[in-house]
Amino acid sequence: MTSKLDTPGRSVRTPAGAREATVAGLGSLSRAMALGFVRDRTAMFFTILFPLMFLVIFGLLFRDSGTSRSEIIQVGPVPVLDALPAEARAGVDEVLDIEQSDDLDAALEKVRTGDVDAAVEQRGNTVVVHYSAADPVSASTVQAILREIVQAANLAANPTPPRFTFEAQQVEDASLKPIQYLTPGLLGWAVATGAMFGAALTLVTWRQKKILRRLRLSPVSTPIVSGARIGVSIVIALVQGAIFVAVASLPVFGLRLSAYWWMAIPLLIAGTLAFLAIGQLAGSFTKTPEAASAVANLIVLPMAFLSGAFFPLQNAPSWLNTISSVLPLRHLVDGLLDVMVRGQGPAAVLPELGILLGFAVVVGAIAVALFRWDDA
Amino acid sequence: MSEAIIVRDIRKSYGQTRAVDGVSFEVTEGEFFGILGPNGAGKTTTLEIIEGLRKPDGGEVQLLGMSPWPRHTSLLPRIGVQLQASSFFERLTAREQIRTWASLYGVSTRRADEMLELVGLTDKANTRIEKLSGGQAQRLSIACALAHDPEVVFLDEPTSGLDPQARRNLWDLLREINRQGRTVVLTTHYLDEAEALCERVAIMDRGKILQIGPPAALVRGLDAPTRISVESGTIAAHDARALAGDAEISDDGVSLTIATRDPARVLAALAERSALRGLSVRGATLEDVFLNLTGREYRDDD
Incomplete structure (x- = not known):
């Protein structure tokens, strides 16, 4: 035993008092939470790596889905195709995969068995397309493409300006490849999961381990404890966002952010607050970490599916859209899509921001009302 | 000498169970006081009421001249509470642990490190709490309770689950804490512990205090x-x-x-x-x- 124990009365606390201790408390509690998180391999995996795995897998799976080409066999010379200028030919190659052959019978057999979509030959001035009725969709696609090529050739041979022209344009930026909607969706889901589990598990574990009780017996105030949790969760969410964008921007995926991508930062913060509140609520009525994570999963997974985090909801039935419009994750994902890839301005996501913050306030107030320091 | 703790007729029931059923006692400043009784006697509930963790159904508590309920942030820095050994932040090392707790009281990291040395854990400073032995965790939790130099220290079953050697080491530490002038209140279900450490013990059973006095006087009073x-x-x-x-x-x-x-x-x-x-x-x-x-x-x- 040494004499290092001071006698009571000789204060080791700085007289500068409560405010200083408050600031130090916020810092050290945040640090304790952050270290606990970073050293928890399971938590790290499920908040950072697991959503990233989805991004990589989906990103690779759907990488080429925008350019599925029809395969055809060209039998003998087909001047209409052969004589196309290089630029036009490149356009045709984007939609048709043309194989050369001189054997008509073999080509027809391949069409019959479905190995290719069509065989094409030219008899004099007539372009003949051989197709199989077994696959009407690809047959009509090929026919339409070739008909257009023939018409273009007619125009070129007989240059009268056409009276009517037709042009089809996609509404999205031409670059709206799958990675463009996968990134905001999966990021929204990842942030929701991270914030919810962070809040629910911290609350339940701290209550179960009596850390909350011990905190209650220290002069730290409850806003400081919540503040530390909020701060740590926001940092985690922003780190998630940075990692997601970095990975999705790799050449292999090719994410292209639009001008107002930085509006994603307030959206991620608002989303984190909303899901922290939900997590806090889940943690208020569960007693064990296992129960808390089950409840959190039960909330966040269906919500992710219904909110279009995994796939776009444009083609979903209207009732699904109605349900999803009351889910906070839907608004987070929508907002992220708007500013990250759809090129919308900051004002466009103000409603989403408002809804997320409203959610955070209402659910947070309920969670605070249900808050318990103790199990008993 | 004035009274550090005055407990008057406190009661607490959980449903039909009277956990604490009219308990009264006083603890003088600088005293080493023990509450002794089997598990379920109501010791912990009594302690929690004094600390301000629970509101008694009836009765009154004065802790350092103040009522501990409701929560009193000016009173809390004057008391040190050791809960069970598991009340630690997860995955933090011993040093990070005590520095975190110390900072909540505005205590410097230097002082926190000194406390670690005092309880003999300097060589375990970089060990995560999950890897500490039962005795080491108990010593760390006592260090955490003492870092801010409290006037009154509450210890709830501090030596339960320790091997005999670790217990004796801890006893030495607790005696030293008390020798430095702190009031120590301890609950235990070990009779030998109460006899070895406490100046006075309250023997408690089924929510009531049966007798209070110095251990030797209680034994002598038996005329056994x-x-x-x-x-x-x-x-x-x-x-x-x-x-x-x-x-x-x-x-x-x-x-x-x-x-x-x-x-x-x-x-x-x-x-x-x-x-x-x-x-x-x-x-x-x-x-x-x-x-x-x-x-x-x-x-x-x-």
Whole structure:
């Protein structure tokens, strides 16, 4: 035993008092939470790596889905195709995969068995397309493409300006490849999961381990404890966002952010607050970490599916859209899509921001009302 | 000397169970006070009410002249509470742990590190709490409770689950804490611990305090016989009876035991006959006090 124990009365606390201790408390509690998180391999995996795995897998799976080409066999010379200028030919190659052959019978057999979509030959001035009725969709696609090529050739041979022209344009930026909607969706889901589990598990574990009780017996105030949790969760969410964008921007995926991508930062913060509140609520009525994570999963997974985090909801039935419009994750994902890839301005996501913050306030107030320091 | 703690007739029920049923006592400043009783006696609930973790259904508590309920942030820095050994932030090292707790009280990291040294954990400073032994975790949690230099220290079953050596080390630490002038209140279900450490103990059972006093006075107050044992065969039973007078004599084949209220005379007589082989003398203990008060054998798992 040494004499290092001071006698009571000789204060080791700085007289500068409560405010200083408050600031130090916020810092050290945040640090304790952050270290606990970073050293928890399971938590790290499920908040950072697991959503990233989805991004990589989906990103690779759907990488080429925008350019599925029809395969055809060209039998003998087909001047209409052969004589196309290089630029036009490149356009045709984007939609048709043309194989050369001189054997008509073999080509027809391949069409019959479905190995290719069509065989094409030219008899004099007539372009003949051989197709199989077994696959009407690809047959009509090929026919339409070739008909257009023939018409273009007619125009070129007989240059009268056409009276009517037709042009089809996609509404999205031409670059709206799958990675463009996968990134905001999966990021929204990842942030929701991270914030919810962070809040629910911290609350339940701290209550179960009596850390909350011990905190209650220290002069730290409850806003400081919540503040530390909020701060740590926001940092985690922003780190998630940075990692997601970095990975999705790799050449292999090719994410292209639009001008107002930085509006994603307030959206991620608002989303984190909303899901922290939900997590806090889940943690208020569960007693064990296992129960808390089950409840959190039960909330966040269906919500992710219904909110279009995994796939776009444009083609979903209207009732699904109605349900999803009351889910906070839907608004987070929508907002992220708007500013990250759809090129919308900051004002466009103000409603989403408002809804997320409203959610955070209402659910947070309920969670605070249900808050318990103790199990008993 | 003024009173650090005044407890007046506190009560707390959980449903039909009266966990604390009219408990009153005072603890003087600088005193080492123990609340002793089997598990479920109401010790922990009593302690929690004094600390301000629970609101009593009735009665009054004054802790350092203030009421601990509702939560009082000016009172809290003056008390130090050691909860169970598990009340730690997960995955933090011993040093990070105590620095975190210390900073909540505005205590410097240097002081926190000194406390770590004081409880002999400097070489475990970089060990995560999950890897500490039971005794090390207990010492760390006591260090965390003391870092801000509190006037009153509450310890709830500080040595439960420790091996004998770790217990004795911890006892030394607790005595030192008290020697420095702090008021220490401890709950325990170990009778020997209460006897070894406390200046006064309150014996508690079923929500009530049965008796309060210095351990030695409680034992003496029993007027229980002293048990003098020698190896069987050292002295014949009828000789023993002859020299012991009205004492109770038993022989289990290993030891012959004489339970007497006049141990001096019996010992002198035994010495005269050189019949002291394997001698042991055992006075009454708090265990006997408990048995006497409740009519039940004292068992930890009661």
